Amino acid sequence: MPGSAADRLARLADGYLATQLLHVAVALGVPDALADGPRDAGDLARELGAVPGPLHRVLRGLAAEDVLAETGGGRFALTDTGRLLCAGLPGSLRDWVAMRGRLYYDAAAGLLAAVQDGGTPFEAVHGRPFFAHLSAEPARLATFQAAMADRSAREAGAVVAAYDTGGFASVVDVGGGRGTLLRAVRERVPGADVVLFDLPEVVAGSDLPAVGGDFFAEVPAGADAYLLSRVLHDWDDGDALRVLRTCRAAMRPDSVLLVVEAVLPERAADDAAAVRMDLHMLLLLGGCERTAAGYGRLFADAGLRLTRDVPTDAGVHVLEARPA
Ligand SMILES: C[S@@+](CC[C@H](N)C(=O)[O-])C[C@H]1O[C@@H](n2cnc3c(N)ncnc32)[C@H](O)[C@@H]1O
Incomplete structure (x- = not known):
């Protein structure tokens, strides 16, 4: 019935x-x-x-x-x-859907084993970590980056509407993918000195000023603001802390770090999308979504302090952190 x-x-x-x-x-x-x-x-x-x-x-x-x-x-x-499944239309979710049908779908079959025995389902199915698997095949990497850009296109406008980035003359987008959020920030400050930072194979050919590298090792130093959009949730606490410490080492005492992430609600029904995203992280990367307090604790361990938690209309929050 x-x-x-x-x-x-x-x-x-x-x-x-x-x-x-x-x-x-x-x-x-x-x-x-x-x-x-x-x-x-x-x-x-x-x-x-x-x-x-x-x-x-x-x-x-x-x-x-x-x-x-x-x-x-x-x-x-x-x-x-x-x-919304047509290619190239504003708001298209075509590539976002394409990722779910193959790579994510295959990993999902390993959820029971992960719950019983631990481990990351994606690695059990594909034999290597998520980002290494993407980088091994240019077409696969391109689809993933396009999927991230699909999602980020829906979030970026809401982020710059909710949090005023107008005062930043220099901005580094760490793990910025195709730089969708960075472009939205630059539109607010046309003369801003922006740098897209991501893996070398991701930034190759970007029309934005770009630096390829490893955010576990080093990111460009001395900018007014650092963006980490949908990056920390990819990693467990130990690795997320390593990324934060790299950013902290690059920041001036007056630099600002803006972490753009879903924030886990008290009760699952209050933000089902954040809870589903947390499960994607469990399946694909061994990462997780966190509460605002959880981010606050991570920031403190990295020598940062959570100074603002700004919700946006797109379901993500902007968590502002400054050197402690
Ligand atoms: C979930 S995506 C987020 C992309 C973008 N910031 C956004 O909001 O759409 C995570 C990004 O981290 C990048 N990444 C993964 N490992 C990295 C590393 N070791 N160093 C630099 N970037 C890395 C990936 O290539 C990817 O672009």
Whole structure:
């Protein structure tokens, strides 16, 4: 019966199907192929190199999830949700979804073993740490960085709206990926001296001033502000502390560190997205989301003090820290 406890449980248990329906759609390019209007499975299958029967059933599955709409005559159209899967549109989540369908999905099957025996599911499945696995294959690394940029594009505007970065003349974005947040900061201070810092293979070819390196070793010194957006949650407390100490060593006494992260709520239901992100970290990296108090303790161990906790409209907080 729709809406019953049993119905809800059935939908939860079948969540694996929803992830794979989205994955198939993105991998084949179905959303882009529907961008100009409704089409049927036979027509799409010819263009996309698929088998019409199974493709029709996948399209119907996507219609059941309101990603597509059935428009009659066996044709399917994009809904507002489905349009978010098209490449290159503002707000697109295409690459963000692509990461979930393969790499994250494979790791998720190792969750029980991790809970019983410890360890990081991603490493058990792929035989090496997450970032090493990405760096080994340029296309995979590019999809991940595009996924991060998809997410960051939704967060960056909210971050600079909530926290005034206008006074910073020099800014280093540590583990900045494609520099989406750094660009938003630079827009606020057009003359600012900005540096994108990330692994050499990530910053290669960036149109931003960039330095490649290892944030466990050294980051560029002496900037007004350091950004760490969605970096600390990738690491357990020991490694997060190493990153913070590297940043602390690079900071002047009056520098500011801005940590952009979800903050774990008291009760899971108060921020389900933060709780899901915490599970992604468990699966992929052995990292974790933290409470504001947890960040405060880490900062103190790194010779920093938490000076502000600024919530944003995008679900992340800006945690401001200064040298203690
Ligand atoms: C979760 S992503 C966050 C990217 C970006 N800051 C954002 O908010 O979208 C973590 C970033 O840390 C970078 N990273 C991982 N290990 C690193 C290391 N040892 N040194 C420098 N950057 C590293 C990754 O390449 C990646 O861009």
